[in-house]
């Protein structure tokens with residue numbers, strides 16, 4: 009299985025509208041992203057299925073792991089991973105439905121107790137945040153980087169850091185034990201696919 013370490017790219021419907029989804033994601037994968045999350049809050053099930061299927065193909069070609077945000081049924085249909093927040097349904101039910109192999113991630117905000125529960129329910133990684141001001145989700149609950157020291161000491165699972173992560177602040181998160189940095193704006197808020205690839209390479213190099 010793909011090791012859970014490195015750049016975790018997350019899509020954004022606004023940043024990637026106008027035909028950018030596939031070329032920008034391909035650039036991120038070319039630049040070394042190990043995980044890709046399809047995060048689309050729309051209710052257009054047919055378009056979501058088509059887009060997620062295309063992303064699954066791209067991920068397979070690049071040896072990366074696809075994760076679907078929020079939507080257990082879509083993840084089950086495609087046989088890929090899933091990310092669940094605190095209001096997104098039961099993690100243990102998702103694990104039962106998807107089986108042992110797919111990666112399932114859990115949002116834990118800044119609370120180690122939520123991570124404790126996620127581990128018990130079968131999570132593959134635990135995600136903490138937001139660590140910095142986020143363009144994408146400014147209202148997400150705040151976390152401090154010190155939390156990562158405690159999480160890395162207490163849990164054997166990979167720890168994901170999310171929220172306002174940039175090339176400048178990512179090294180501090182990795183030094184404190186983040187196995188993956190999850191990034192939207194600082195990766196995909198770019199003028200060209202070439203720039204996305206350059207940024208992805210720079211994020212990925214932080215883990216070598």
Ligand SMILES: Cc1ncc(COP(=O)(O)OP(=O)(O)O)c(N)n1
Nearest residue numbers: 077091092093094115135168170190
């Ligand atoms: C890797 C990762 N971490 C946290 C989140 C946030 O999940 P959630 O709290 O369910 O919020 P939405 O993303 O669904 O708005 C995430 N998606 N990915």
Ligand SMILES: Cc1nc(C(=O)O)sc1CCOP(=O)(O)O
Nearest residue numbers: 137138142144148171172192193
């Ligand atoms: C989707 C999401 N979840 C967060 C959390 O803290 O749980 S922060 C966030 C947005 C991440 O995007 P950006 O890299 O643009 O800040």
Ligand SMILES: [Mg+2]
Nearest residue numbers: 078092093096
């Ligand atoms: Mg969610």
